[in-house]
Amino acid sequence: MTLPPHFSEHDQRQALNDEFHARPPVPLESPQLISYLALHHKDEAPGAAQQHLIALGKLLGQPIDDAGTHHLIDFGSFQLKWELHNEFSSYTFFCSIARGEGLDGSASALAVVPEAWLKSLPGKLIVATHVELRSAAEVTPESVMAQLSPTGRQMVGATVADGAAWVFTDFLFENGFSRFLVIDVSLTRRQAGRTVQRLVEIETYRLMALLAFPVAKEVSRLLGATEQRLADLMDRTGSARSTEDERNVLADLTTMAAEVEHSVARTTFRFGAARAYHSLVMQRIAELRERRIIGLPTFHEFMERRLLPAMNTCETMARRQEDLSSRVARNSQLLRTRVEVELERQNQELLGQMNRRAKLQLHLQQTVEGLSVVAITYYASQLVQYMAKGLKHQIEPLTPEGITAAAIPLIAGFVAFGLHRMRKHLAAADAGH
Structure with missing residues (x-):
C-alpha cells in the first residue's frame, strides 16, 4: 500500500530514516586486508575532507558529485569507506588478497592507495590501524597461541561472535600502526564486516576518549593551586577588619570565579565527549560477545584495567571543577552579603547624620x-x-x-x-x- 496523497509529510522524515540506516558494515570475506585511518579535523577548513575525497575520485576515475557525510566507493583494486564525524573523519580501506598472501605482515591495504593523496589527507592523524582477516585454514588459533611468549609483551585476545572468530591485538603501535588479527572460523560475510567495524571503532573511541586525559592532568594542577588560593582568601575573610579589606577579598574571589568558569567552559565539551566515547568503547566490546581465551585478558578486562582509570580521573576532575566553582560562588555570595550589610550600616549612619543636619537646618x-x-x-x-x-x-x-x-x-x-x-x-x- 502506498502512502495516501493527502498526508503532509515532515520535511525531515526521509533524512532521519536514511540516517538511521547509514554507515552499515561492509560485508567481508577472508582473506582480507583492512587499513583504517582517523584524522582529527578541529583546525581544518569546513569541507576539506569532502573535497579531498572528491579529488581521489577524480584521480582514480570514479567521479564523486557529493560526498555528504559517508560514502562507500569501489575503486577496483580496493574499496574505501569514508565517514565524517563530529570531531574526525575516518577512512577504511579494504583490499582482497589471495590465500597465503602477505602472511609475513609486510602487506597492507594502503599499498594500493595513491601515496601522494594519502600524504595530503586533511587533519591530524589520531588513529591508524591494520586489520588482517584470515581464515582458520590459513592461520590457526593454535599457531598464534604457540608464538606467544610468557615473558613477551601482553596480548589481548578473545573468541567473538559466539566462537565464530578469534581476535588478537596488543593495542601497541608498530611503525605507527596498531594491529588486529581476526581468524575467521565460521563467520558469515556480514558477521565479518560487523566484527572488523567494531574493532576499528573500539580503537578509535579508545583514543578519542583519552584526549581528555591530558586535559584532566592540566586541570588537576590548576585546581590544586586554586583550592589553596580559596583557602587563603577565606582566612583573609575571617581576619578582615574593615570594609576595604572585605572588598579586596571580594575582588580576588571574583577574579578566581572568572578563572574557574573559564576552565569549566574550556573543558566541559572534552570531558563530556570522553564519557560518550568511553561508553561507545564498552558498548562495542559488549557487541563482540567475547569469550575468554585461557591465558589472555579479554578486551573488556583490558579496558577496565587500562582505560577506566583514565576515564575515572577525567570524571573526578570534572566533578572537582564543578564543586570548586560552586564553592567560589557560595563564598563570594557570603562575602558580598557581609559587604552589603556593612554598607547598609554605613548608609544608616549617613542617613542619621543627614537627618540631624536637616533638623538643624x-x-x-x-x-x-x-x-x-x-x-x-x-x-x-x-x-x-x-x-x-x-x-x-x-x-x-x-x-x-x-x-x-x-x-x-x-x-x-x-x-x-x-x-x-x-x-x-x-x-x-x-x-x-
Missing part, C-alpha cells in the same frame, strides 16, 4: 523666618510712615508716627500669617511626593 530656617518677619515688618512700616508723611495734612489730627506705630502690629501679624501659610503649603506638597 530647620531650626535655622525657623530662626531666619522670625528675623524675616521683623525685617519685613520694619521695611513695611517705613513705607507706611513715608506714605503718612506725604498725607500728613489730610490725616490731621493723626500724626505719621502714630499711624506707623498702629500699623506695625498689623503688618507683623499679616507677614507671620503669610509665612505660616506658605510653609504649610510646601509641607503638603512635599508629603504628596
Whole structure:
C-alpha cells in the first residue's frame, strides 16, 4: 500500500530514516586486508575532507558529485569507506588478497592507495590501524597461541561472535600502526564486516576518549593551586577588619570565579565527549560477545584495567571543577552579603547624620523666618510712615508716627500669617511626593 496523497509529510522524515540506516558494515570475506585511518579535523577548513575525497575520485576515475557525510566507493583494486564525524573523519580501506598472501605482515591495504593523496589527507592523524582477516585454514588459533611468549609483551585476545572468530591485538603501535588479527572460523560475510567495524571503532573511541586525559592532568594542577588560593582568601575573610579589606577579598574571589568558569567552559565539551566515547568503547566490546581465551585478558578486562582509570580521573576532575566553582560562588555570595550589610550600616549612619543636619537646618530656617518677619515688618512700616508723611495734612489730627506705630502690629501679624501659610503649603506638597 502506498502512502495516501493527502498526508503532509515532515520535511525531515526521509533524512532521519536514511540516517538511521547509514554507515552499515561492509560485508567481508577472508582473506582480507583492512587499513583504517582517523584524522582529527578541529583546525581544518569546513569541507576539506569532502573535497579531498572528491579529488581521489577524480584521480582514480570514479567521479564523486557529493560526498555528504559517508560514502562507500569501489575503486577496483580496493574499496574505501569514508565517514565524517563530529570531531574526525575516518577512512577504511579494504583490499582482497589471495590465500597465503602477505602472511609475513609486510602487506597492507594502503599499498594500493595513491601515496601522494594519502600524504595530503586533511587533519591530524589520531588513529591508524591494520586489520588482517584470515581464515582458520590459513592461520590457526593454535599457531598464534604457540608464538606467544610468557615473558613477551601482553596480548589481548578473545573468541567473538559466539566462537565464530578469534581476535588478537596488543593495542601497541608498530611503525605507527596498531594491529588486529581476526581468524575467521565460521563467520558469515556480514558477521565479518560487523566484527572488523567494531574493532576499528573500539580503537578509535579508545583514543578519542583519552584526549581528555591530558586535559584532566592540566586541570588537576590548576585546581590544586586554586583550592589553596580559596583557602587563603577565606582566612583573609575571617581576619578582615574593615570594609576595604572585605572588598579586596571580594575582588580576588571574583577574579578566581572568572578563572574557574573559564576552565569549566574550556573543558566541559572534552570531558563530556570522553564519557560518550568511553561508553561507545564498552558498548562495542559488549557487541563482540567475547569469550575468554585461557591465558589472555579479554578486551573488556583490558579496558577496565587500562582505560577506566583514565576515564575515572577525567570524571573526578570534572566533578572537582564543578564543586570548586560552586564553592567560589557560595563564598563570594557570603562575602558580598557581609559587604552589603556593612554598607547598609554605613548608609544608616549617613542617613542619621543627614537627618540631624536637616533638623538643624530647620531650626535655622525657623530662626531666619522670625528675623524675616521683623525685617519685613520694619521695611513695611517705613513705607507706611513715608506714605503718612506725604498725607500728613489730610490725616490731621493723626500724626505719621502714630499711624506707623498702629500699623506695625498689623503688618507683623499679616507677614507671620503669610509665612505660616506658605510653609504649610510646601509641607503638603512635599508629603504628596
